[in-house]
Amino acid sequence: MELMKKIWEMAKTDRKRIVLPEGDEERTVVAAQKIKELGLADVILVGNVSKIKEKAESIGVNLDGISIEDPETSAKLHDYINAFYEIRKNKGMTLEKAEKIVRDPLYFGTMMVKMDDADGMVSGAVHTTGDLLRPGLQIIKNAPGVSVVSSFFIMMVPGSKYGESGMLLFSDCAVNPNPNADQLAAIAIATADTAKKLCNIDPKVAMLSFSTMGSADHELVDKVRTATAKAKELRPDLLIDGEMQLDAAIVRKVADQKAPSSPVAGNANVLVFPDLQAGNIGYKLVQRFANAEAIGPICQGFAKPINDLSRGCSSDDIVNVVALTAVQAITNK
Template sequence: MELMDKLWNAAKENKQRIVLPEGDEERTIIATEKIQKLGLAFPILVGNEEKILEKAKELGVDLTGVEIINPEKSDRLQDYINAFYESRKNKGMTLEKADKIVRDPLYFGTMMVKLDDADGMVSGAVHTTGDLLRPGLQIIKTAPGVSVVSSFFIMMVPGSKYGENGMLLFSDCAVNPNPNYEQLAAIAIATADTARNLCKIEPRVAMLSFSTMGSADHEMVDKVRKATELAKELRPDLLIDGELQLDAAIVESVAAQKAPNSKVAGKANVLIFPDLQAGNIGYKLVQRFAGAEAIGPMCQGFAKPINDLSRGCNSEDIVNVVVLTAVQAQAQNAK
């Protein structure tokens, strides 16, 4: 947990405003108390204040000093409605529709981030990834030069020698069902940059497949090969290699047999899965079988940080994702 200790300290040094649109959800309320008391961020809960405070009292949670915003009573509601309408009117949006949509806590929270009333947003304890992505893509949009939004998990495997002393980044495990080779290359580059900028490690990126360096021929393998070639061409400064089977990517003895000339094989700390089925299954296998802590899914590629939670998350997971979102916001605000 050395990484999270560093990120917690970084979050405390320059506290960010993080909006939590699932304001009356129990795990979110419990997490908010900890975030507030430890000074990890300025948490903002969205929802009915009376309902949230009543739920907090039932849970024995102290929300003293926490900002709670009810969209229905907010003096910024009309500004958000007007801004949303202006951004979507060319796509058939009307003021009447915008009025209904922006009152939804997820859309309200996203508009807070868009108009700089919050630095980032965390949701997903009860909402799906699609619920988060929809307003994110409509309102926040992708960062300049980024073609696709994707997700990553930071996997912390206790006692493991693989990756970076047991830490690996997995992507994409939550967003893109079947990326084409161009999208897969973009995901690899984005995750490498995340490893470097957020986790402060030098990325060694393995493009995963059921084939290693030509051991099998199939259209699914071809996609990974083309993605690897494109990613290398676009970012020659990064260590990216493939296609690699999982064992060749992380086990040095296997790498010596299957990919002896690779600078990544046997030493990968960033694993790029060929599609969402593989990524989602892969992170859950490691989480359950190896007792790994799976931090995320975090989003990358948005112009401003908004991040997803697993609906199976606990309050500690929410705290950690808020911390990561705050550190992402620090980096973006510094640009």
């Protein structure tokens, strides 16, 4: 957990305002107190004030010093409604619809980030990834020059020799069901940049497939080959290689046999999966079989940081994702 210690320390240096729109959810309330005590961020809980306070009291959580924003009574509500209408009016949005939509805590929280009343948002303890992505894509939108929003997990495997002493980044495991070659190349580049900026490692990116360097021919393999070539062309400064099987990507002995000339094979610390099915299954296999800590999914490519949680998350998971979101806000400057 050396990485998270560094993330925590960095978050403390420039405390950011992070919105938690699932304000009366038990794990979220517990996490809010922990985040406040650790000094990782200034938390803003969104929801009905009475419900949030009742929940906190029932589980013995102290909310002193933690902001609560109720969409129904907020002085900012109508500004957010008007701003949301302006953002979406070319898509058929009306003021009447906007008034209903922005009252939803996820949309309200996203508007807080958009309007610079918060620096980032974390949701997903009770909502799906799609619930988070819809307002994110409608309101926050992509960062300049980024063609696709994607996600990654930081996988921490205790006692493992693979990756960076057991740490690897897996992408994309939560957002894009079946990325095309251009999107897959963009995901590889974004995750490599994230590895450098957020995790402070030199990325070695493996483009995963069921084939290694031409050992099989299939249209699914062709997509990964094309994506690899595009990523290399766009960012020759990055170590990105493929296509390769998982064992060739991380096991030196296998790499020497299957891809002896590759600068990545056997040493990969960033694994890019060919589609969401493979990525989602892959991270959960490692999480369960290797007793790994899966931190994320963390979104990349938004103009401002908003991040997802697994609905099976713990309060400690929320704390870590909030810290990562805060650091994204710091490094996005």
